[in-house]
Amino acid sequence: MNINEWCAIQYKSDPPQSPFAPTWDYTIGEKQIDIDCEQLKNIILEKEKEIKEEFPASSDGNTGLGPDSLTSRFRHFNVLSWGYEVTDQLHEEIKKFHKQYYRSLFGAFATPPKLNIRCWANVLRKGERIKQHWHSIHPHTYLGGHLTVTATDTKTIYVHPYDDIGRKYEAENVPGKLTLFPNYLPHYTTVNQYDSPRITIAFDLTSLNSIFTDDDNTLIPL
Ligand SMILES: [Fe+2]
Numbered sequence: 001m002n003i004n005e006w007c008a009i010q011y012k013s014d015p016p017q018s019p020f021a022p023t024w025d026y027t028i029g030e031k032q033i034d035i036d037c038e039q040l041k042n043i044i045l046e047k048e049k050e051i052k053e054e055f056p057a058s059s060d061g062n063t064g065l066g067p068d069s070l071t072s073r074f075r076h077f078n079v080l081s082w083g084y085e086v087t088d089q090l091h092e093e094i095k096k097f098h099k100q101y102y103r104s105l106f107g108a109f110a111t112p113p114k115l116n117i118r119c120w121a122n123v124l125r126k127g128e129r130i131k132q133h134w135h136s137i138h139p140h141t142y143l144g145g146h147l148t149v150t151a152t153d154t155k156t157i158y159v160h161p162y163d164d165i166g167r168k169y170e171a172e173n174v175p176g177k178l179t180l181f182p183n184y185l186p187h188y189t190t191v192n193q194y195d196s197p198r199i200t201i202a203f204d205l206t207s208l209n210s211i212f213t214d215d216d217n218t219l220i221p222l
Helices: 037-054 085-106
Strands: 006-012 025-032 116-124 143-150 155-159 168-172 177-182 187-189 198-206
Touching: 006 085, 025 085, 025 168, 037 085, 037 116, 037 143, 037 198, 085 116, 085 143, 085 177, 085 198
Parallel strands: none
Antiparallel strands: 006 025, 025 177, 116 198, 143 177, 143 198, 155 168, 155 187
């Protein structure tokens, strides 16, 4: 479905005919935004060095990227607090897209809840990939997403929660593509086969004020 500026990929089960039949209803939203990805790439590669020196690795979020990755420091920084014009613009774009997504699902006058955002970056070098994982399944689970900053010939694959064999959505990673999806949805990437890094900025939206007991104060208002 094309809703003016963005595209909705919708999965909805037919009404259950048995008390044991599974049900699902979720939407993956994709939107091409006009943002300086070259500048974002340079900022992230610079910050990657600083952050890796400053903080030891903790969880890599089950991505398989391991302790040498920027991803394994995701609890210690927020890209949207870096203070660059381009990161502030990204913050606004996420806010705007979330409102569009929310209102397309719940009505043109629906008011989105008050949310916080955690926002980090992933840098995948040649031979690396993100293995299948999800972000949360607790009762406050909300949406997550990412922006592709730079990628050559890679995909993110979103796995159906029940039909993990057939019903996968394979999304080409296109620089400037902003994606929103429910945070319980399993996803993974293909391998970066090129010398140039694959860089994405990822985020979680939450109504909670803190998610992990051991993280820094990295959640900021959306
Ligand atoms: Fe993820």
